[in-house]
Amino acid sequence: MSTDFNAVLSHFDILGDFILAERYGSGHINDTYMVIFNQAGHPVRYILQRINTNVFKDPVSLMDNISRVLAHSKEKLSGLKDATRRALTLVKTLDGKMYYQDAEGSCWRVYLFIERARTYDVLESANYAYQAAKAFGSFQSLLADIPGERLHETIPNFHNTPSRLADFDKALAADVCGRAASAKAEIEFVQKWRSIAPVLLDLQAKGEIPERITHNDTKINNVMLDDESGEAICVIDLDTIMPGISLYDFGDLVRTSTSPAAEDEKNLDKVYARMEMFEALAKGFLEGAGGCLTPKEIEMMPFSGMLITFEIGVRFITDYLEGDKYFKVKREGHNLDRCRTQFKLVQSLKDQEAEMNKIMERLTK
Numbered sequence: 001m002s003t004d005f006n007a008v009l010s011h012f013d014i015l016g017d018f019i020l021a022e023r024y025g026s027g028h029i030n031d032t033y034m035v036i037f038n039q040a041g042h043p044v045r046y047i048l049q050r051i052n053t054n055v056f057k058d059p060v061s062l063m064d065n066i067s068r069v070l071a072h073s074k075e076k077l078s079g080l081k082d083a084t085r086r087a088l089t090l091v092k093t094l095d096g097k098m099y100y101q102d103a104e105g106s107c108w109r110v111y112l113f114i115e116r117a118r119t120y121d122v123l124e125s126a127n128y129a130y131q132a133a134k135a136f137g138s139f140q141s142l143l144a145d146i147p148g149e150r151l152h153e154t155i156p157n158f159h160n161t162p163s164r165l166a167d168f169d170k171a172l173a174a175d176v177c178g179r180a181a182s183a184k185a186e187i188e189f190v191q192k193w194r195s196i197a198p199v200l201l202d203l204q205a206k207g208e209i210p211e212r213i214t215h216n217d218t219k220i221n222n223v224m225l226d227d228e229s230g231e232a233i234c235v236i237d238l239d240t241i242m243p244g245i246s247l248y249d250f251g252d253l254v255r256t257s258t259s260p261a262a263e264d265e266k267n268l269d270k271v272y273a274r275m276e277m278f279e280a281l282a283k284g285f286l287e288g289a290g291g292c293l294t295p296k297e298i299e300m301m302p303f304s305g306m307l308i309t310f311e312i313g314v315r316f317i318t319d320y321l322e323g324d325k326y327f328k329v330k331r332e333g334h335n336l337d338r339c340r341t342q343f344k345l346v347q348s349l350k351d352q353e354a355e356m357n358k359i360m361e362r363l364t365k
């Protein structure tokens with residue numbers, strides 16, 4: 001069914017005349033559109049998103065988290081030049097709400113468009129990796145003193161790797177699409193590696209690593225880099241901000257920035273972990289977090305890259321087995337291709353574990 005964008009946008013407090021809306025970005029979850037309004041003769045862009053309520057079942061709590069995080073960010077940025085490029089800004093609806101729910105039940109939100117900056121799906125420069133990790137590290141320290149109650153868990157057990165494995169086991173046993181036979185090697189990989197799943201949660205349960213407020217989706221295309229300076233100016237995609245472990249955020253940076261290949265690359269020879277990227281990420285994250293990480297958290301940074309890459313690989317193969325119900329797919333076998341790159345990267349990280357530990361020693365002495 002085609003969307004009447006003019007009608008949806010008429011509920012938001014935006015000046016001028018609607019010109020166009022087009023699909024934007026490469027996120028796997030929400031429907032994102034770049035929209036243009038004519039304001040006094042100038043084209044002004046906004047980001048319009050339909051929240052994926054199949055994934056985020058409670059949009060009220062979700063938007064409550066985001067509003068609180070953004071209010072806190074704005075307070076910390078107050079007085080800084082360019083504050084509206086350094087944190088997302090929600091455009092309210094005409095009746096003062098943070099999102100609009102249409103007659104079909106779809107939930108829509110609008111952000112100011114951050115101009116003269118962009119996201120990358122694959123990184124080429126170690127400086128960008130450093131910048132991005134520094135931004136996510138300082139984002140985590142920014143969240144440390146958010147006032148009020150504990151944030152809502154927008155997706156319960158989001159980074160609970162054992163629970164992701166339990167979902168995989170169920171999907172494999174059911175094999176509803178008859179696809180298990182085409183993923184034999186990947187299924188074997190899961191079985192071989194599954195013992196790493198509880199490591200971080202066990203450390204947390206023993207009190208050896210703390211709960212923090214984390215972003216939980218620090219995929220490299222969830223931070224905007226300034227076109228001119230290359231500085232990571234704005235952390236975006238705030239839907240999964242909730243209590244977590246700092247290593248989830250570092251691990252996902254390793255997953256999405258160390259390989260020179262796309263997440264869905266078919267030629268696995270192109271997928272491997274670049275140690276200069278790992279080093280840049282570790283340096284940036286340590287600096288950004290501003291000394292708030294504990295020795296145990298720092299020690300586990302190399303491991304976290306393997307764990308999160310494994311976990312997302314497990315989620316991709318689970319979705320493949322279940323018939324591509326969660327992640328957006330563009331081709332046959334897309335989720336299996338994604339799973340394969342993840343497992344190849346896990347192995348490459350494992351092969352270079354000693355090197356990663358040496359890098360950490362160098363950075364922390």
Ligand code: ADP
Binds near residue numbers: 088112119
């Ligand atoms: P998803 O949850 O589907 O990944 P995102 O919130 O990450 O959705 O948005 C998808 C893409 O849209 C981002 O990777 C980024 O390129 C672009 N984007 C999102 N918000 C903005 C913004 N405020 N200004 C400019 N581009 C944005």
Ligand code: GN1
Binds near residue numbers: 028
């Ligand atoms: C999804 O929304 P996006 O594309 O930034 C997913 C992440 C996965 C990632 C894999 C809410 O992230 O958890 O790691 O795809 N987001 C959600 O690329 O499930």
Ligand code: MG
Binds near residue numbers: 027028221222237
């Ligand atoms: Mg995203």
